Amino acid sequence: MTAAVLPDVLVTSRRAGLFTTAHQLIRKPAFLIAVVYVLFVIVSAFAPTLFTSWEPYDTYPEQAMLPPGADHLFGTDVYGRDLWTRVLYGSPLTIKATLLALTIAAIAGLTIGIVSGFFGGRLDAILMRIVDVLLAIPGLLLALSIVTALGYGTLPVAVAVGIGIVPGFARTTRAEVLRVKTLPYVEAARAGGASWTRVLLRHILPNSWGPVAVLTVLDAGVAILAIASLSFLGFGAAPPAAEWGTLISDGRNYLVTSWWLSLLPGLFVAILVLSLNHISKTLQELTR
Amino acid sequence: MSVSRFLRPIAVAVTASLALAACGGGEETSAASGTPKAGGTVKVSFWPDNPNFSCIDPFQVYWIEHRSIIRNFADSLTDQDPETGKIVPWLASKWEISPDGLTYTFTLRDGVTFSNGKKVDAQAVADNVTGWIETVKATNGAAFGASYIQGLTGATVVDPLTVKLTLSKPNSSFLQATSTTNLAITDPAEFALPAAERCTGKGVIGSGLFVLDHYTPKTETVLTKRAGYSWGSELSENKGEARLDKVIFNYVAEDSVRTGNLTSGAIDVAWPRNPFSPQDETLIEKSGKKIEERSLPGVSYTLFANTTAGRPLADKQVRLALSKALDRATYAKTIYGDGYPVVKGAYNSTTPYFKSQESKLGYDPDGAAELLDAAGWTLGADGIRVKDGKQLTVDYPLTSFVGNAELLQAQAKKVGINLTLRQLTPAQQATYLNEGSYDLTSTYFTRADPGALQFILNPDVANSKALARQSSTPDAVVKVQDLFAKALQTTDQKQTTTAYEDLQDFLIDEGITIPLNERVQKVGLSEKVHGFAFTSESFLKLNDVWKD
Numbered sequence: 001m002t003a004a005v006l007p008d009v010l011v012t013s014r015r016a017g018l019f020t021t022a023h024q025l026i027r028k029p030a031f032l033i034a035v036v037y038v039l040f041v042i043v044s045a046f047a048p049t050l051f052t053s054w055e056p057y058d059t060y061p062e063q064a065m066l067p068p069g070a071d072h073l074f075g076t077d078v079y080g081r082d083l084w085t086r087v088l089y090g091s092p093l094t095i096k097a098t099l100l101a102l103t104i105a106a107i108a109g110l111t112i113g114i115v116s117g118f119f120g121g122r123l124d125a126i127l128m129r130i131v132d133v134l135l136a137i138p139g140l141l142l143a144l145s146i147v148t149a150l151g152y153g154t155l156p157v158a159v160a161v162g163i164g165i166v167p168g169f170a171r172t173t174r175a176e177v178l179r180v181k182t183l184p185y186v187e188a189a190r191a192g193g194a195s196w197t198r199v200l201l202r203h204i205l206p207n208s209w210g211p212v213a214v215l216t217v218l219d220a221g222v223a224i225l226a227i228a229s230l231s232f233l234g235f236g237a238a239p240p241a242a243e244w245g246t247l248i249s250d251g252r253n254y255l256v257t258s259w260w261l262s263l264l265p266g267l268f269v270a271i272l273v274l275s276l277n278h279i280s281k282t283l284q285e286l287t288r
Numbered sequence: 289m290s291v292s293r294f295l296r297p298i299a300v301a302v303t304a305s306l307a308l309a310a311c312g313g314g315e316e317t318s319a320a321s322g323t324p325k326a327g328g329t330v331k332v333s334f335w336p337d338n339p340n341f342s343c344i345d346p347f348q349v350y351w352i353e354h355r356s357i358i359r360n361f362a363d364s365l366t367d368q369d370p371e372t373g374k375i376v377p378w379l380a381s382k383w384e385i386s387p388d389g390l391t392y393t394f395t396l397r398d399g400v401t402f403s404n405g406k407k408v409d410a411q412a413v414a415d416n417v418t419g420w421i422e423t424v425k426a427t428n429g430a431a432f433g434a435s436y437i438q439g440l441t442g443a444t445v446v447d448p449l450t451v452k453l454t455l456s457k458p459n460s461s462f463l464q465a466t467s468t469t470n471l472a473i474t475d476p477a478e479f480a481l482p483a484a485e486r487c488t489g490k491g492v493i494g495s496g497l498f499v500l501d502h503y504t505p506k507t508e509t510v511l512t513k514r515a516g517y518s519w520g521s522e523l524s525e526n527k528g529e530a531r532l533d534k535v536i537f538n539y540v541a542e543d544s545v546r547t548g549n550l551t552s553g554a555i556d557v558a559w560p561r562n563p564f565s566p567q568d569e570t571l572i573e574k575s576g577k578k579i580e581e582r583s584l585p586g587v588s589y590t591l592f593a594n595t596t597a598g599r600p601l602a603d604k605q606v607r608l609a610l611s612k613a614l615d616r617a618t619y620a621k622t623i624y625g626d627g628y629p630v631v632k633g634a635y636n637s638t639t640p641y642f643k644s645q646e647s648k649l650g651y652d653p654d655g656a657a658e659l660l661d662a663a664g665w666t667l668g669a670d671g672i673r674v675k676d677g678k679q680l681t682v683d684y685p686l687t688s689f690v691g692n693a694e695l696l697q698a699q700a701k702k703v704g705i706n707l708t709l710r711q712l713t714p715a716q717q718a719t720y721l722n723e724g725s726y727d728l729t730s731t732y733f734t735r736a737d738p739g740a741l742q743f744i745l746n747p748d749v750a751n752s753k754a755l756a757r758q759s760s761t762p763d764a765v766v767k768v769q770d771l772f773a774k775a776l777q778t779t780d781q782k783q784t785t786t787a788y789e790d791l792q793d794f795l796i797d798e799g800i801t802i803p804l805n806e807r808v809q810k811v812g813l814s815e816k817v818h819g820f821a822f823t824s825e826s827f828l829k830l831n832d833v834w835k836d
Contacts, residue, residue, distance in 0.1 A: 059698040061622035065567070078565075079622065079695050152711045239686075239709045240694045253544040257567035 021286055031282045034275035041272055045091030054082035056089035057240045065258050074264040077250065086242055087265050093236075093243045094227055097158040101223045102216055104162030109169020110205075110212060116170065117177030118200060128174070131167045139164040143226060147235045154237045161226045165219050172215050176208035183207075210287060217280035221273035228269055244269045322818060324526070328835035329534040330817060332557040332828070333546045337539045339688065340718055342505035343487035346472040346494070347420055350432035350743070350751060352584075352734050353559065355469040356827040357509050357537055360530075361403075362472035362494025365394055365413070367521035368464060368736060368824035370582070373640050375463050378521040379408060379473055379495065389458030389779035392466075396449045400519050402475045403499045410451035412476055417443035417453060419479030420471070426483050435742045435749040436465035438776065457777045460784045461739040464640075468735065468825065472496075495519070497530040497831060509537040524821075524831035531819070531834040543568065550812045551575040556835065557820075558812035559828065562691060566625030572812045581810045583638040584826045586740035587733040588631045591802040592759040594727050600680055601727050602761075605663040607799030610682070610728075612656035613703040614696070616649060620805050623692050629808065634741065634792055634801040638826075641738050641775075641788040645796045649803065656703040665704070673704035681706045684728040687717045696804070722754045729755065732807055736824045738788045742772055745800070760800045767794065 025031055044051050054072075060080035068075040074083035116127040134142065143160040150156035180186065181204060189199050224244075230236060231245030242250070244265055251261025334353040343349045346358045365380040377383075380394040400408040417440065424434045439455040440462070446452050455462065465471050478491035486492060489503035497520065498511035513530045520527030540546040543560060547568045550558040564572065564579070572579055591610075593601035601607050620628045629637065633645040657667075665673035665680050673680040682700070684693060686709050693709050700707040707728070712720060720726055733740045742749050745768050750756035760768060771794065775787035795801040809826040819832035 057698065057701075059695055061618050061695070064622060079698065148713060151713065234711060238711060240697060253542070253565065254567050255544060256548070256571055 024286065025282070028282060030278060034278045037271060037275045038279065041091060042095065044088050045095050048085070048088040048091070052082065052085040052088055054085040056081065056085045056242075065254070067258070068260050068264065075258070075260040077261055078254070083247070083261065083264060086247055087244065087268050090242045090244050090247060090265075093154050093241060094224060094231075094245075097154050097161070097227045097243070098220055098223045100155070100158035101162035101165065101227065102220060104159065105165040105169050105219065105223075106212065106216055108162075108166045110173050110209065112166070112170040113173020113212075114177050114200065114205060114208070117174035118181060118204060124174075127170070131170050134163075134167040135171075140226060140229060143230060144233075144235075147230060152235050152238070154243065157227055157230045157235055160230065161223050164226065165222060168219065169212060169215060172211055173208060176211055177204055180204050180207045214280050214284050214287065217276060217283065221276040221280075224269065224273055224276070322836075324531055324819065324832075324834040325836065326531050326834070327533050328531075329536060330532050330557060330830075330833065330835055331555040332535065332537045332559055333540045333549055333555045334537060334559050335539065335543075335546070335561040336541045336688070337506040339714065341487075344489045344500065344503040344509065345478070345483070345486040345492055346469055346474060347423055347433040348427070348431045348483060348487060349470070350733070352561070352827070353537070354509075355734075355825070356559070357500075357511065358469040358472060358494075359496075359823055359827050360535070360830045361496040361498045361500045361511055361514075362469065362474055362492075363400075363496050363519070364467050364469065364472045366463065366467040367523050368467040369523055370822055370824040370826075373736065373824065375467055376522055378467070379413075379519070380466075383463075385463065385779075387779065389460070390455045392453040392455070392462065393446070394451050394453070394466075396451065397519055398449060400495055402493050402495050403514050404475060404493050406475055406477075406493075408473060408495050409448050410445040411448075413451045413473055414443035414445050415476030415479065416471075416473050419476055422479060423483055429749055430751060431483065432743065432751065433470045435739060435746070436468060436470050437462075438742075438749065458779050460776050460778055460781075461737045464737045465739075469827070498535065501534075506539060508539070511535040511537075520831050524829070525819075526832050530830060531832075532830065535830060547571060547812065550577055550814065553814065556814040556817050557828075560810065560812075563624050563628070563808050563810045564812065565623070569625065569810075576815055578813045578815065579810055580813060580820055580822070581808050582822045582826045583629065583636050584734045584807045584809050585636055585638040585640070585736040585824070586807075587634065587731075587744060587801075588636045588803045589730060589732045589805045589807050590634060591728055591730045591804055592744070592755065593799065593802070594724060594729070594758045595761050595764075595800075596724055596758055599727055600682055603663055604799050605659045606665070606680070607802065609656040609659040609663070609703065610700065610705060611649065611796075611799055611802045612652040612659065613700050613705060614802070614804065615651040615699055616803070616805065617651065619692075619695055619699070622695060624805070624808075629806040631803040631806040634795045634803060635738060636806050638736070639738060639740070640736060641785060643789045643792045645792060645803075648796050653703050660704065667704050671701065671704060672706045679706055680704060681708055682727040683708050683710060683725075685709075685716070685720050685726045686711045687720075690730060721752050721758075724754065724758055730804065731755070734807075734825055738791070739772070739776065741791075741795075741801075746772060760798070764798055764800060768800070 063076055064078055064080040066072055066076040072082050072084065074087060077083055112127055116124045143164045146160035146163060147156050150159065186199060186203055189203050228245035231243035232249040236243040236246050247265040248262050254261050338351045344354055346362050349355055349358065363379050365378060366375045367378040368375055379397055379400060381397045382395045384393045396410060402408060420433055420437055423431045439457045439459040441454050441456050443451055443453045472494060475493040478486050481491050489500055492500055497514055497517040499514045501510040501512045503509045513533050517529045546558045546560060549555040551571055569579060593607050595602045617630045620630050633643060635642050660673055665675045668674040682705055684707050686693060697707040697709060731744060733743050743751055745756050745759055747753050747756040747765060771787050771791040775784045778784055813820055816836040818834050821829045821832055823829045
């Protein structure tokens, strides 16, 4: 068998693999619903006018506190603003914050994990003890202290949440690197004369980020919840812009009389997090 | 003094006699609904304790809730009728004011003692006066009582029950001041302690019908009954011992939790700082509880601009435009419900010498637009006004005292003012006024006398000197001080009235105070609590209160 044939075989088997995977996924309706919902949230975040004709910041005191109905899908808040619109316009803020947090966590986590796992020794010990310390502090508490130091707003919240979930990424990556490092192809590459950098970037990194990718999707839910918690506590974007947590928080004084003010934005977020969890669980099953 | 009262529909459970009593004056009580019982503990929930200055020492406290507590463990020389504003005897059985207004001679009631057994005599009162003056010096004028004792130079004992207080210049609001909690008479031994230590309640001993058991900042304050009390003022039905054994005041941050505690019966009195939301009122009434309310006398909930040169609100026209842009009637209705009074001036309507400025505070977006156009702020493409390439942005930092700013923001936006809301961290909240890093801030102050505003605007006695200096231009500060001097430093009632009326006109005309809403003290009461009453400052008065 010549070397030229090998890629072809590989490509065909990959295509076949993808095909079976896609076929498997289509047969999971819950997965499909989850994907559709996540897509809807993303699309509506960046083109909210497709789904609502109200303005998020215009107040109409004469129609305050209306219950959910045809005109106002989620009802109206204390100033008569359409809550559905507020939720949709709140999406980009939360999504941006989530993406930023995940990017920070993924980049920092991957770097720390690979460096630690690959080089081992003292560097590994030091980095992992730092990660241990970060893991020992409850995530929300850590995020709270970071936000208090940085100031309020979407960006500080994203940074705080991002730093809070770095340790998990670092640990997962490190474990993968330790596993991949001992595999024969790494040895072969080294024996073939590849430099450490090349081995690291071409062989170890691509082969160890699979679980990290799943973790990213899984942690998207965690990040959304953490961001919502922080904005619930009033650390989020300046009013009148409202992240989801702020909307939930704004309604908390009316739980008994106007339950929809907190419940509906809360459900919106809960379903999104559930969907993301379901997607990542499904992907995890498939990779096994 | 007129007391405006608004009676909301009261749930069926409340008897007709009760409703009638509630309709009446602030002094009438609901004791008619049964024979008063002795004993029992009443639990009262306030909103959170003062984050910057936790204090229970009468002379230093400005926190409304704590003044309510103080009213019930420390008595004053005089009392003030909430209905008429008249000053009546209390610890002093009579008094005499010299024609020049510089000497106040109080004759004390005999047989009054502090809760530690010491006598409330002329010497004790004189020592209190000395203590107050020293506290003002020690705190560099920041002690809240400073604005009450302007001109007071000392006191001399004439005989064991007669004390003469001397002033260097007349102070027309001094007699009213002697009725307030801030000039309550306490055991003068406390003044030997540093001001900060007294704040914790250490050494604070009054002659009231309750004794301060303990004060745990931000957690609770507990009062216990004082045995042998028999010197209530004529304004209380019950002049003797308290009917309750114990009163527990705690601090609940969440409005909904406080209301829920009341409706579920976990507490007896919900005493929020800001009026209940209409939704909460419905909830309280549905659960068979009552709501009592009275406008708080003093400064209304007011916006104060930063008039430092270079700031957008340094321009009087912009301030006036902002005032015209506010739809106060809609604001009151949206946030506090139908029937909530609309603010009519720098003071709440229950304040003596109140002069309505209603005609100047109407909603007039066109007028606001004209003023802004004339001031050079032209409407930009995005609806925000622009001048010399700069947007008309007004920075309104959010503290724990600011609520419902988003409605304000929406109203300002309609005339092209970009009101930006910036949430402050607790650390920033303590410093932003001193740094001057704001364009607009809001505050209020409670006292049944127009002198209340001095505590905000007169740099000499203000709580925040920075706020006082920044709220009006140096010329205006002088003018305001001048008008206060005219009103206070006289024995001529007419001059006082004129000066206070001029002051109220001036403040609104110059856009120094931009009133936002009238402040009404609303109180949610369990059906088990009877005999509830407000003092003249709309504080809690427990003399007649009893519990089923």
